Amino acid sequence: MQIEKELNMLSMRQILYGKINFIEGEEYRAFQFRFLNILMLAGVVVTSLLLVGVAIGANTIDPLHVVSMSIFLALSLSLWLALRGRPQRFLQLAWVYECVCMCEYISALYMVSADELRVIWFFTNIPGVYILLGQRAGLSITLGTMLGLALGNAYLPQPYSINAMATLLVALFYLGTFFHVYGARSISYFVRMRESNQRLRHLATHDPLTDLLNAGAYYASCDQLIHLAQRNHQNFSVLFVDLDHFKKINDTYGHEAGDHVLKSVTKTIVGVVRHSDAVGRIGGEEFSVFLPDTDLAGALKLAELIRHAVENLMPVVGNQGIRITTSIGVATSNQTGENMAAIQRRADQAMYDAKQLGRNRVSCFTVDG
Structure with a gap:
C-alpha cells in the first residue's frame, strides 16, 4: 500500500x-x-x-x-x-x-x-x-x-x-x-x-589527515563507478598502494613525521592520477585508486608512474630526507556483476605479491589469475 x-x-x-x-x-x-x-x-x-x-x-x-x-x-x-x-x-x-x-x-x-x-x-x-x-x-x-x-x-x-x-x-x-x-x-x-x-558531509566522507575519501565513502563511490562502467561496457582497474616499512618510519622519526610522509605521498598520488580517477585512504598507510575506462596496460603504466614519483619524493623531516617506496597491486576487470570488494581483494593479493618479490615494485592480478 x-x-x-x-x-x-x-x-x-x-x-x-x-x-x-x-x-x-x-x-x-x-x-x-x-x-x-x-x-x-x-x-x-x-x-x-x-x-x-x-x-x-x-x-x-x-x-x-x-x-x-x-x-x-x-x-x-x-x-x-x-x-x-x-x-x-x-x-x-x-x-x-x-x-x-x-x-x-x-x-x-x-x-x-x-x-x-x-x-x-x-x-x-x-x-x-x-x-x-x-x-x-x-x-x-x-x-x-x-x-x-x-x-x-x-x-x-x-x-x-x-x-x-x-x-x-x-x-x-x-x-x-x-x-x-x-x-x-x-x-x-x-x-x-x-x-x-x-x-x-565532507567530514563524514573524508580522511581528516590526507583529505582523501575515507574507506566507506571510497568503496561506495567505486561501486557507483563500476555500475556505470558495466552499463557502458567499459574496463576498469584498481591500484592498491601500500607504503613499504612505514612502521619503521613512525618508530624512527615519530608519528608527526609519519603524518608528514602520508600527506606528501597523498599529494604525489593525486598529482599523478586523472581527475576522473577516485583515490581513497583505506588504512593507515594503504591507499586505493579506482581507474575507470582503464585496461591492464594503462593501469600498470599509471602504477609505475606513482611508484617512481613516490620513490623520488624524499620528504624532509628535520634536516633529513626520508626515502619512501611503495608496493602496488593492480587488478583489472570487465566482468558483469563484479563489485568493488571482489576486485579490491585481487588488487590486495597483487600488492602482497609485490611485497614478497622484494617491495618497491608493481605486481598485477588478472582475471585469469
Missing part, C-alpha cells in the same frame, strides 16, 4: 514538473522551479473558473477583459508546458510570466472598475516576485507598482479616493519591506545550512 502511494506521488510529480533531477545543494532552486510550475497552473485554474462564471452568467466582466483573461490563460498554459521538465529555462520564463501577470493585473485594474478589490492582485504578486526572482527584482517591482498606482489612479474609470490610495501605497511598501527582509534572512539561513551540511 505504501509503495503504491509513493508510486502515485512520483507519477503526480512527473505530471506537474516533468522528469527533473536537481543535484545536492540545489534545494532552493528546486523549490523555486516547483513553485513557478504550481503558480502557473494555479493561474490557469483560477482564470478558467472566472471564465466559466462569465459563460454561465454568474458574474459580469467587460468583454475586452474577457479577451485579456483568455490570452492570459493561453500564455500561462504555454509557459507551464515550456517550463515543465526544463529547469534551465526557469529564470527566463519566470520573468516572462511576471510580465504576463502584470499585464493581466493592469487590465483588471482598468476594465473591472466595479470590483474595488481588484487591486489585491498587485499585492499577491509581490511575494511571488521575491521568491522567484530575488530581492532586487522584488524591490524594483514593488516600487514600480507603487509608482504606477499613484500616477495611474487619476486615469481609472472610478479612481480610488486619496485616503484609499494612501492606504494601498503604505500597505504595498510594508509588504515589500517585509518580504525584502524576510527573503534576505531566509536565503542567508539556507546558505549557512547548506554550507554547514557540506562541511559535515
Whole structure:
C-alpha cells in the first residue's frame, strides 16, 4: 500500500514538473522551479473558473477583459508546458510570466472598475516576485507598482479616493519591506545550512589527515563507478598502494613525521592520477585508486608512474630526507556483476605479491589469475 502511494506521488510529480533531477545543494532552486510550475497552473485554474462564471452568467466582466483573461490563460498554459521538465529555462520564463501577470493585473485594474478589490492582485504578486526572482527584482517591482498606482489612479474609470490610495501605497511598501527582509534572512539561513551540511558531509566522507575519501565513502563511490562502467561496457582497474616499512618510519622519526610522509605521498598520488580517477585512504598507510575506462596496460603504466614519483619524493623531516617506496597491486576487470570488494581483494593479493618479490615494485592480478 505504501509503495503504491509513493508510486502515485512520483507519477503526480512527473505530471506537474516533468522528469527533473536537481543535484545536492540545489534545494532552493528546486523549490523555486516547483513553485513557478504550481503558480502557473494555479493561474490557469483560477482564470478558467472566472471564465466559466462569465459563460454561465454568474458574474459580469467587460468583454475586452474577457479577451485579456483568455490570452492570459493561453500564455500561462504555454509557459507551464515550456517550463515543465526544463529547469534551465526557469529564470527566463519566470520573468516572462511576471510580465504576463502584470499585464493581466493592469487590465483588471482598468476594465473591472466595479470590483474595488481588484487591486489585491498587485499585492499577491509581490511575494511571488521575491521568491522567484530575488530581492532586487522584488524591490524594483514593488516600487514600480507603487509608482504606477499613484500616477495611474487619476486615469481609472472610478479612481480610488486619496485616503484609499494612501492606504494601498503604505500597505504595498510594508509588504515589500517585509518580504525584502524576510527573503534576505531566509536565503542567508539556507546558505549557512547548506554550507554547514557540506562541511559535515565532507567530514563524514573524508580522511581528516590526507583529505582523501575515507574507506566507506571510497568503496561506495567505486561501486557507483563500476555500475556505470558495466552499463557502458567499459574496463576498469584498481591500484592498491601500500607504503613499504612505514612502521619503521613512525618508530624512527615519530608519528608527526609519519603524518608528514602520508600527506606528501597523498599529494604525489593525486598529482599523478586523472581527475576522473577516485583515490581513497583505506588504512593507515594503504591507499586505493579506482581507474575507470582503464585496461591492464594503462593501469600498470599509471602504477609505475606513482611508484617512481613516490620513490623520488624524499620528504624532509628535520634536516633529513626520508626515502619512501611503495608496493602496488593492480587488478583489472570487465566482468558483469563484479563489485568493488571482489576486485579490491585481487588488487590486495597483487600488492602482497609485490611485497614478497622484494617491495618497491608493481605486481598485477588478472582475471585469469
